[in-house]
Amino acid sequence: MKKYVNYSVEDFVTDNYFRKWILGGGEVEEFWQHFLSDSPEKKHTLIKAAELIKVLQFRSSPPASIKMEQALQQTLAQIDTKNSSHSFGWRKYAAIVAVFLFVSSLSLFYFIGNFGQITHTTAFGEKQNLILPDGSEVILNANSSIVYDKDWKEGQLRKVNLKGEAFFEIVHQKNHAQFVVHTDAFDVKVVGTSFNLISRPNKHQVMLKEGKVEVHLSETSDDFVSFLDSIELKHVLQNKILQLSPNQLFEVNTKKRQFIHEQVNPDTYTGWLSNKFVCDQTSLSELALFIKNQYGWQVKTTNVELLNKELTGTIPTNNLDVLLEALPIILEVNIKVDKEKKEIILSDNPS
Numbered sequence: 001m002k003k004y005v006n007y008s009v010e011d012f013v014t015d016n017y018f019r020k021w022i023l024g025g026g027e028v029e030e031f032w033q034h035f036l037s038d039s040p041e042k043k044h045t046l047i048k049a050a051e052l053i054k055v056l057q058f059r060s061s062p063p064a065s066i067k068m069e070q071a072l073q074q075t076l077a078q079i080d081t082k083n084s085s086h087s088f089g090w091r092k093y094a095a096i097v098a099v100f101l102f103v104s105s106l107s108l109f110y111f112i113g114n115f116g117q118i119t120h121t122t123a124f125g126e127k128q129n130l131i132l133p134d135g136s137e138v139i140l141n142a143n144s145s146i147v148y149d150k151d152w153k154e155g156q157l158r159k160v161n162l163k164g165e166a167f168f169e170i171v172h173q174k175n176h177a178q179f180v181v182h183t184d185a186f187d188v189k190v191v192g193t194s195f196n197l198i199s200r201p202n203k204h205q206v207m208l209k210e211g212k213v214e215v216h217l218s219e220t221s222d223d224f225v226s227f228l229d230s231i232e233l234k235h236v237l238q239n240k241i242l243q244l245s246p247n248q249l250f251e252v253n254t255k256k257r258q259f260i261h262e263q264v265n266p267d268t269y270t271g272w273l274s275n276k277f278v279c280d281q282t283s284l285s286e287l288a289l290f291i292k293n294q295y296g297w298q299v300k301t302t303n304v305e306l307l308n309k310e311l312t313g314t315i316p317t318n319n320l321d322v323l324l325e326a327l328p329i330i331l332e333v334n335i336k337v338d339k340e341k342k343e344i345i346l347s348d349n350p351s
Contacts (some may be wrong), residue, residue, distance in 0.1 A: 003116065003152055004035060004039070004042070004313060005039055005042070006040075007024055007045070007067075008045065008047055008260045009048045009049045010011040010036075012049035012084075013046065013049050016118070016122065016130060016132075016133075016205070017031075017033070017135070018046075018049065018130055018134055020069075022049075022050045030134065031135070035054065035344050044160055044180060045160055048161035055315075056216055060069075060288040063143070066088075066305020072085060073237065081107060084246060086287075095156065097263070103279050108334060111280065115147055116149060116150045116151065117147055117148065117150060118147070118148055118149075119146070119147045120140055120143065120145065120146050120152050121144070121145040121146060122140050122142055122143065122145070122164070123142070123143070124142050124143050124294065124295050124296040125294065125295050125320065126142050127139060127141055127142060127272075128140045128193050128318065130146070130346070131133060132148065132160070133148075133150075133151070134151040134152055134158055134171050134173065134179075135154060135171045136158075136168065136170045136171045136179065137168075137169040137170060138160075138166050138167070138168055138169075139166060139167045139273060140164070140165075140166045141164060141165035141166060141167075141272055141294075142164075142165075142294045142295070143163070143164055143293055143294065144162075144163060144164020144165050144166060145161075145162075145163050145164060146160055146161065146166060147160065148160040148161070148163050148213060151205060154173075154175075154177075155173075155175050155177055156176060156279075157178055157179075158178070158179040158180070158211045159179070159181075159182060160180075160181050160182070161181075161183075162181055162182070162183055162197060162199050163183075163184075163199055163200075164197075164198075164199060164200060164293075165196070165197065165198045165200070165272070165293070166196075166197055167195070167196045167270060167273055168190075168193075168194060168195055168196075168197065169194045170190050170191075170192050170193055170194070171192060171213075172191055172192025173192075175189075176191055177191075178190070179192075180193070181197055181273040183197070183199035183204050184199060184204065184205060184213050184220055185199070185204035185214055185217075185251065185252040185254065186214075186250075187208050187215070187216040187217060187218075188213050188214070188215055189213065189214040189215075189216060190211065190213045190214075191211075191212075193208065193209075193212060193213055194208075194209045194210045194211065195207060195208045195210075195211075195212055195264075196209065196269050196270050200235050200293060200317075201254070202253070202254055202255045202289075203251065203252070203254070203289075204251065204252040204254065205249065205250070205251040205252070205269075206244065206249070206250050206251075207248075207249040208244040208245065208246055208247070208249075209246060209247075209262060209266050209268075209270065211242050211246070211248055212243065212245060212246075212273075213243070213245065214241055214242070214244075215241070215243075215244060215250050216240060217242065217243040219240075220237050220240060220259075221257055221258060221259045223254075223256070223259065224236075224258075224259040224261070225228065225257040225258065225259065225260045225261065225262070226259075226260075226261035226262070227261065227262060227263065227312070228261065229247075242250075242261065246266075247263055247264060247265070247266055248261070248262070248263055248264070249261070249262055249263075249269070257282075263327075265280060265327045266277055268282075269281050271314065272294075272317065275316060275317050275318035276315065276316060277290055277314070277315040277317050278314050279311040279312050279313050279314070279315065280312055281310045281311075282311050282312070283307065283309065283310055283311075283312065284307050284309045284311065284331065285307040286310070287311065287315070288307065290317075291323075291344070293299050294317065295320050295342075296342060297320075297342045297343065297344055298341075298342065298343050299342070299343075299344045300343060300344070300345050301345065301347065302344040302345070302346070302347045302348075303346075303347065305346055306331075306346055306348070307335060309331070310329065311331070315330060324337055324344070327344070328349075331346070331348065332349050333348060333349050334346070334347045334348065334349050336348075
């Protein structure tokens with residue numbers, strides 16, 4: 001709730017949780033009434049944001065540039081016909097919001113009217129904080145997307161689709177309604193918990209921080225590495241359901257066709273939330289994969305054995321230039337950077 005204290009009109013207009021209140025109310029009503037009670041000075045800002053949402057809502061359409069431009073022009077034309085003393089302010093705010101929605105379509109949500117779904121997408125080097133219709137919170141990492149239905153009815157199954165990486169804080173509902181995250185390799189079913197989830201081409205991974213989740217496997221593997229005994233593991237393979245407890249991880253390595261189930265240090269897997277890559281005997285190849293997913297840069301080497309080098313420590317990741325300067329010191333290797341090709345070439349550091 002504290003983050004909303006400094007929100008401007010534009011911030012509220014592009015906030016999913018606030019839009020849900022203005023367009024539907026429902027279970028978020030109590031939250032916003034409480035916010036107004038604690039922050040009465042924001043009342044005028046909320047009123048302006050609510051009016052703008054209602055003006056622009058009916059313009060919602062798939063994110064085609066022509067349709068968005070037409071909607072912008074029509075909205076501004078309507079505003080020009082009003083002789084209100086606040087017309088200049090209206091035009092200013094409407095233009096800001098409409099243009100902001102248009103040029104930021106890759107990183108902000110949009111409504112897909114034909115399918116009744118909402119999509120959030122992040123670019124390389126970008127993170128996004130989201131609040132889902134039920135109040136659950138999601139932090140979407142770089143180069144990722146999440147899709148879910150626009151309308152969630154109370155008591156019904158809550159479900160989202162993820163590609164990329166995200167951290168979830170799921171709200172437990174009184175009726176114990178389940179929450180499902182779908183990936184290409186498995187589904188994660190929860191009631192109320194927090195976990196980190198990765199769904200990328202060569203890796204599908206869930207790490208449970210708090211609570212309990214069920215991982216529903218779409219297939220099984222003969223190479224299943226786990227601390228479970230043979231009887232427990234056989235039960236998992238037969239039912240294709242694995243229950244995780246806090247500080248446990250399950251990973252599907254699609255390239256090796258291997259399943260891994262182990263106890264882990266959760267900080268190693270959630271460091272990205274605070275712009276850090278936490279290494280705990282982590283291979284350089286893992287760091288290279290992180291850089292590729294996070295920034296879209298390729299890491300190459302003249303000596304493939306370098307990729308097996310293990311690292312322990314914390315690497316800052318909030319600034320790519322700083323990261324590139326730090327790598328030669330951290331890795332004790334020579335580095336050549338090609339910014340045009342977005343490539344990092346590693347070679348042995350001569351002794």
